[in-house]
Amino acid sequence: MRAQHAVREPRGELVAAVRPGVPSRPRRPVGAGAVLELQRTAGNAAVAGLLAGRRSEPVVQRCGDIPAERCPCHADAADETAVQRQAPGGGRGGAPSLPVVGTACAAYTSRIQADMVHAAVVSEFLPRVGSHFGSEAESVWSDYLSRALPVPRPLRQFDVPGGQIVGGFGRHPKTRSTEAVLVDLAAAALRASPRAFPANTPVTIPLSDLVPPGTVWSTLNFSADKMRFENPLSIPGLLAGGIDPAADTRNAWGEVVVTNHANPLGATTDVTIEPKLTFKVEDNVKFCPGNTGGLFIQPLTIPLSRLEATGTGLGAPYAGVVPFWVLFDGPGAVKSFGTTIPITPPVPIPPTPPGPTPGPTPRTGPAHTTGTHLRLRSGPGTDHPIVGGFPQRDTPITVLEQTEGTEVRGNNRWNRVEGGWVSDSYVEFNAQP
The missing domain is CATH 2.30.30.40 (SH3 Domains)
Incomplete structure (x- = not known):
């Protein structure tokens, strides 16, 4: 999954979920001792709540009230200098209230910083995923942010009809448009090699008889019509997004039902094709490598990518790649081609030659x-x-x-x-x- 497709919509409610306040007046820096004491007594979530409630750009530093740039204990590592936190709804256009330091996919070197980022994203991002997309999608992101699971995370599989993720992929506009592209390829094959179809009688043909499996594969993975899920405010966009050729695949197979609609005189008036296709999407929830999207969403995606890149460098992993696949049926939208698909006259069936005249019944x-x-x-x-x-x-x-x-x-x-x-x-x- 390309990261920009997971959470990038500037006006999306996922972003709004981590932007609860508005700015008022500047606050003094928060001393590291106070933060650590709060962490020991109330946990990471309390630290995240403390920072989320501040209406300026708070600085968590180890030198108390001394400005960060004059603090000698931070002279050698910019990542240790301070935890800059975007103000909730504050002076930078209302960016999400997550710590933003450094660049995408640069591992954290401060456990305090990584703990606070992880606590904030777990407490603010995951609940909104669950409320908007359901428990299945939330469970995938919970695996991504789990500190107990190994890296990479266990494979997740979704193939139950009616499930939240299966239904989300099946209803996505990209699934419908991809299915229509495959139907057009089947129609092109019928134009190139006309067949005889009985009047007003549906005829089922394997898709592979009309469109070679290799063509289906290349169309879904490499063509201009490749199966990218652009909308991040949808289940497929939240989980799959774009296609990483090294790790992600799309495929489809099944049948098409061709009907030669004819008038009472037997003349063709329309040819319709109804697809009955199954799709499989194999992807990964990951940010590294990936694209963290635009400036507005980077206060969320950059910390996520850095948690992923930190790996086990500070102990248990803060985030990890979640491989998954989804098996789902296409919408099955019938497409009409009028008389553009030629129908050859049916080949007459010769009468069956009569068998030999039976002789008399044997007697004794x-x-x-x-x-x-x-x-x-x-x-x-x-x-x-x-x-x-x-x-x-x-x-x-x-x-x-x-x-x-x-x-x-x-x-x-x-x-x-x-x-x-x-x-x-x-x-x-x-x-x-």
């Missing part, structure tokens, strides 16, 4: 011969050896089985009797009683 039972000197063979055909015979007409026999064999006088049936096989052309079954 009492019968008699109808010819003289009827040969008895070892198998069902004239190519089998003669093993006997029936010299007289009307010799009683019992047919045990019928099967096909050599054709004799237009009849290819052979009857198995005791001792061998005889042609059915010379056998007649007895009348049933």
